[in-house]
Amino acid sequence: MNELDRPTNFIKHIIEEDIKTGKHDKIVTRFPPEPNGYLHIGHAKSICLNFGIAKEFENAKCNLRFDDTNPVKENVDYVKAIQDDIKWLGFDWENRLYFASDYYQKLYEYAVDLIKQGKAYVCSLNADQMREYRGTLTEPGRESPDCNNSIEMNLELFEKMKNGEFAEGEKVLRAKIDMASPNINMRDPVIYRIKHAHHHRTGRDWLIFPMYDFTHCLSDMLEGITHSLCTLEFEDHRPLYDWYLDNLNTPCHPRQIEFARLNLTYTVLSKRKLLELVEEKFVDSWDDPRMPTLRGMRRRGYPAVAIRKFCDLIGLTKKDSCIDVALLENCVREELNETSLRRMAVLDPIKVVITNYPENEVEYLEASNHPKQPEMGKRKIPFAREIYIERDDFMEEPPKKFYRLAPGAEVRLRYGYVIKCEKVIKDSMTGKVTELHCSYDKDTKGGVTPEGKKKVKGIIHWVAINHCQRANSIKLYDRLFTVPFPTQDKDIDYKTHINPNSLSVINNAKLEINLSNAEVGDCFQFERLGYFVVTANNNGYLEFNRTISLRDSWAKV
RNA sequence: UGGGGAAUAGUCUAAUGGCAAGACAGCGGACUCUGACUCCGUUAAUCUAGGUUCGAAUCCUAGUUCCCCAGCCA
16 A cells, blocks of 8 residues: 555544554454345445455455344345445455344344343333333433343243244333433343244244344354444444443454445435335436436446545545535546547437538548547548538527537538538528538548648537437436435425436437447447447447536536 | 534545645636547635643634434334
8 A cells, every 4th residue: 555545534544553453363344234225325435435444454354244134124126136236336245145134043042141131121011102111312211110020031021022922012122221321222222023024034934023233233243343334323322232242242342433424415315215206206216327326326327436436535534424426427427538439429410411512422531439548449430411410519699709610600520521601591480490501621631720721629529411320319317406405404395306307318319320339338428428328229229328428618608 | 401423625535733735616727620538727724712832623621513312223
């Protein structure tokens, strides 16, 4: 590690220190998703952190562990999708795939141990009563009527819970800690609850399920996790995390460290809200390219490496923060700029006839696949008398500094000739411009400016009408919300800020012919427009998503 | 108003008692067969008030603001 690429954050400092002092000679982290939803960019922060530590430090590993302790919310589809997303992001848990449900038997035994020590009891209070007994933020709670029952009775009742002899909600197992604790998590928290539900891995073998706090610390311990990294809201669960480990006979005691979760401008990142967007049809699905899910971003065309780069750049602290989505977009552009082949495409075509160019002639102009990377090669583009240009690249009454085409004005066709607009033809009914007649200067081919002629500043993209490929659909995506902080005002539903123009579909785009054999997943830069990914090509039936536009300093003025 | 956390340019992150630095965003310019990319320049910050110290973003005291916690969710 040299000075420059030393990725430093407070957690890595702690780990470095733990290695230096000999507290640990190997490091184990874990990424612990609950399989009840799809992964989003916020999870990517945690994945990059945990797996990044495993990559960065010697003798370090990161486990993937599904935190599957709530059978009613979880299912195998999520389990599969999550693994798929992590692989796509570029990380590997090798043979260390674990499930909290694998530990159910051991967890049960630990719970029995707690009962035998007189530190856990079966409680008959129902949910409402328990809430009442718990007290409030400012008032202490009251002890459960069951908290002094005998160990024998508790063992027997817990056994019955396990055997399905009680209905859901009838009993719970609770830790006996302190009903007057200022930390509400310590007021005799629930350890096990009854759920007569089908679990995606254990089926009906278990009818009682351990709660997060109990499960998580013990799973960490069983796997020999050294540093258990989680988000800030678990900070006041740490005393409970430690309590379970301190009160059970365990070979190690992982350290929980909390960091701030990711927030991004112009988006929402809570599973609940994302689910709402899907269910209420604001987007098509979890993998809609407007979603901040990893699947959505993947479909949108975001490269995994760009997301990893982003996660490196944003840093890691305990401060609540909101990252400007422009930083993510910058990472995407930076990566795509390096790797994408250049092509030409006209999204909103207007016909141009080059009146002094011979009819029926076709010539093939040479164009480079990447202006800065000659090793990416060249290709030929057919040019003829009739072409399409972008409607935006012509203005009848251009403002100052408009470098493109206008009546009497000259512009260069990218990789081709300089043309001059001689005549504008309009629809007599609507007044809409339907066609432009231009002349070309044959001495200007391929970027040449003849001696004594003034250099033309404007350069526009084009395709030849009879030698192009239609794009059946190009989806243009924009930010999902119109305001940077959609959830900021608690009195206004964040969904009122949804951008009505977050998706527009173009059905009449014309592509350079070289795109006709593009393959699904290929990314291209359409020159002057943006980066586009191929989402379908069925014998010339072509579809694209626009991943992101190019920066456009003209649009600003 | 109980407990737990956090405060550095517009945003995010460094600086661990010794020149407040970097990225993104913004602005200006150069370059350019992409109004892209690249390059150069530039605006802009230590929550407040005291204290310790030759010296404080950093240590101490008091305050202010913001976030989290009362699921048999994670």
